[in-house]
Amino acid sequence: MDELIYNQRTVPGRYGLRPSAQTGCGWVAAYNALVLLGGRVDREKLIRYFEWQLPLVHGNAGTSLWGPALCFKKWGFPVKMLAKRKEFDQAARAADACILFYRWRSGMRLGAHFVALHHTDRGFVGYNTYKNSTGPDYYGESLADFLQQRGYFGAVLTAISQKPRDADTKKRNG
Numbered sequence: 124m125d126e127l128i129y130n131q132r133t134v135p136g137r138y139g140l141r142p143s144a145q146t147g148c149g150w151v152a153a154y155n156a157l158v159l160l161g162g163r164v165d166r167e168k169l170i171r172y173f174e175w176q177l178p179l180v181h182g183n184a185g186t187s188l189w190g191p192a193l194c195f196k197k198w199g200f201p202v203k204m205l206a207k208r209k210e211f212d213q214a215a216r217a218a219d220a221c222i223l224f225y226r227w228r229s230g231m232r233l234g235a236h237f238v239a240l241h242h243t244d245r246g247f248v249g250y251n252t253y254k255n256s257t258g259p260d261y262y263g264e265s266l267a268d269f270l271q272q273r274g275y276f277g278a279v280l281t282a283i284s285q286k287p288r289d290a291d292t293k294k295r296n297g
Contacts, residue, residue: 125154125157125158125162125163125164126158127155127158127159127239127250127259128151128154128155128250128251129250129251129256129257129258129259130251130254130255130256130257131143131144131147131148131151131251132144132254134147134151136166136167136170138150138170138173138174139174143170146185146186147170148185148186148236148237148238148251149173149185149186149187149190149191149237150166150169150170150173150186151237151239151251152191152222152223152237152238152239152250152251153169153173153190153191153194153195153222153237153239154166154169154239155220155238155239155250155251156191156195156220156221156222156239156283157169157220159219159220159239159241160200160219160220160283160285161285172194173186173190173194176190176193176194185235186237188224188279189204191222191237191281192204192222192281195281195283198286199286200283200284200285200286201283201284201286201287202281202282202283202284203218203281203282204279204280204281204282205279205280205282206278206279206280208266208267208270208271208278209267210280211223211266211267211278211280212264212265212266212267214280214282215240215241215242215247215266215280215282216242217282217284218241218242218282218283218284219241219283219284219285220239220240220241220283221239221240221241221280221281221282221283222237222238222239222240222280222281222283223237223238223239223240223249223266223278223279223280223281224236224237224277224278224279224280224281225270225275225276225277225278225279226275226276226277226278227273227274227275227276228274228276235277236252238250238251238252238260239251240262240266245261246261246262246263246264247261247262247263247264247265247266247269248260248261248262249262266280
């Protein structure tokens with residue numbers, strides 16, 4: 124199994140014309156979610172996939188809000204996107220991995236960020252949450268509370284479940 128990326132600033136390479144350290148949170152969140160789902164990941168292919176999702180932009184402005192969800196749907200994973208914070212906790216607990224998108228403000232600076240997360244017996248755990256992250260980041264028992272406490276806004280949760288097994292699919296389809 125590939126290792127989780129705890130901080131995008133430690134990843135060499137580019138995302139578009141910029142270093143992944145600046146605009147790579149989207150592909151890093153997708154990579155981490157795939158690792159959480161037990162998958163193997165080719166980083167270069169994943170980066171190329173996201174760079175070509177937005178023609179002409181090629182990752183230079185980051186990843187589109189819909190990018191990770193489209194990626195996982197294409198690969199056959201059941202995906203659910205939510206914008207109501209009060210629904211985040213239940214959906215994230217039921218999912219096998221999630222990607223959380225949020226906006227932040229610091230003085231006159233405005234930005235956005237993607238993180239991969241999942242629920243554990245200790246609460247929600249995220250990866251690559253802060254620019255100084257060195258390991259898993261513990262969010263507590265509520266994503267809504269985590270977002271509110273930090274003043275993050277415009278959040279969207281992408282909840283991802285494991286691919287259905289062939290036998291399970293056949294049972295459901297009769």
